[in-house]
C-alpha cells in the first residue's frame with residue numbers, strides 16, 4: 001500500500017502494489033532495455049508519447065482533467081519493468097485504471113501510432129519497437145471497451 005502521495009500527484013484510492021499490475025511479463029536479458037537506451041531513453045519515449053497524446057486531436061480530450069504527472073511516472077515504471085530495466089511498477093492494473101474511460105479501438109490505435117513515432121524519435125531499433133508493441137497489444141482487451 002502506498003501511504004504517501006508523490007509530489008504534484010493527486011491522491012488515489014489505496015490498492016495493493018504488485019508488478020503483476022503491469023499487465024505483461026518482463027523481457028529476458030538486457031537487449032530490450034539497451035535498445036531503449038536505458039531509463040533515460042524510456043523516459044524520453046514515454047514523455048514523447050504522452051506529449052503526442054495530449055496534442056493529438058483524435059484522443060486529447062481523453063487526457064483532459066487526468067493526473068498526467070502520475071500517468072508519466074507510472075508509464076515509465078511500467079515500461080522499465082517490462083523492458084527488464086530493474087524497476088518495479090507501482091501503478092494500478094490496466095483493467096481498473098481504464099474502466100471509466102470508455103476507450104475504443106480507434107483510441108488504442110492512435111496511442112500506438114504516437115508510441116511508434118516516439119520510439120522512432122529515440123531511434124529504438126525497428127525489431128525492438130515491434131517486440132515492445134507485441135507486448136502491449138494484448139492490453140487492448142483490458143483497456144478498450146469496443
Ligand code: HEM
Pocket residue numbers: 059062063066067070071074075078090091092093097098101103107108109111136137139140143
Ligand atoms: C497498451 C496500452 C496502454 C497502456 C500500457 C497504458 C498504461 C497506463 C498506465 C500505466 C496508467 C496509470 C495507472 C495508474 O494510475 O495507476 C494508465 C492510465 C490512463 N490511461 Fe492508459 N494505457 C494504455 C492504453 C490507453 C489508451 C488507448 C488511452 C487513451 C487513448 C489511455 C489513457 C489513459 C488515461 C487517461 C489514464 C488515466 C486514468 C486515471 O488516472 O484515472 N490509455 N494507462
